Amino acid sequence: KQWYQRREAVVSTQSTGKEGAYCVYNRKTSCYPPVVHAKYGELAVVNCTLNSEKDFDPEEVEWTFLDSTTLPDKNLNNIDISDDRLLLNINDIADKNAGVYAFYIASTKTTALVEVILFSAVESSQKYHYASLGAEISLSVTFNVVDSIEREISWKKLPHKSVTGDNYILSEDLSTLTIRSVGQSDFGTYRCTLSFEVEGVSYTKHADIVLKEDEEELEE
Numbered sequence: 001k002q003w004y005q006r007r008e009a010v011v012s013t014q015s016t017g018k019e020g021a022y023c024v025y026n027r028k029t030s031c032y033p034p035v036v037h038a039k040y041g042e043l044a045v046v047n048c049t050l051n052s053e054k055d056f057d058p059e060e061v062e063w064t065f066l067d068s069t070t071l072p073d074k075n076l077n078n079i080d081i082s083d084d085r086l087l088l089n090i091n092d093i094a095d096k097n098a099g100v101y102a103f104y105i106a107s108t109k110t111t112a113l114v115e116v117i118l119f120s121a122v123e124s125s126q127k128y129h130y131a132s133l134g135a136e137i138s139l140s141v142t143f144n145v146v147d148s149i150e151r152e153i154s155w156k157k158l159p160h161k162s163v164t165g166d167n168y169i170l171s172e173d174l175s176t177l178t179i180r181s182v183g184q185s186d187f188g189t190y191r192c193t194l195s196f197e198v199e200g201v202s203y204t205k206h207a208d209i210v211l212k213e214d215e216e217e218l219e220e
């Protein structure tokens with residue numbers, strides 16, 4: 001039987017490459033609630049351990065999900081736990097993996113909490129845009145899905161107007177819609193829809209951007 005001594009805690013994701021020392025220790029130590037932000041389809045690695053010199057038995061370590069489901073579990077089959085029970089790999093992250101994970105060592109009554117938060121699959125940093133009649137305006141979104149995942153992307157003006165023709169230009173990656181000369185009929189809400197699959201599960205997500213007439217022009 002192998003025994004281990006650990007005093008570190010690391011939370012990281014592939015996309016950011018950032019690491020931070022995070023762990024929730026027993027009452028005699030500091031508490032740093034960790035949060036992992038991840039893209040759809042990404043790998044997240046969580047490593048939480050004791051802030052103590054005391055040895056512990058890997059068989060005492062337990063990982064559970066938010067609803068007290070003990071890991072690994074058939075419904076969360078994209079999660080791997082290392083032999084020493086301290087390293088948690090969440091592969092191909094999707095909606096089912098978002099939530100809080102608890103790491104527990106019975107002999108020391110030590111608990112660590114790790115929250116996994118998914119970025120919105122498609123989002124806009126600016127929901128409202130303003131433009132004058134005749135102006136050119138670009139509406140952009142960000143896709144938070146790993147590059148290796150195939151996806152379908154479409155734009156429309158709600159409720160059902162297509163954005164085709166010489167007045168509309170889509171960027172090569174379809175993340176930006178440019179209106180070359182804004183007309184009165186162009187004001188309204190635009191929706192970018194993203195469809196993709198992770199581990200055989202289909203997802204359809206969208207982001208809305210509202211284009212309004214410039215307030216200064218309206219005042220005139």
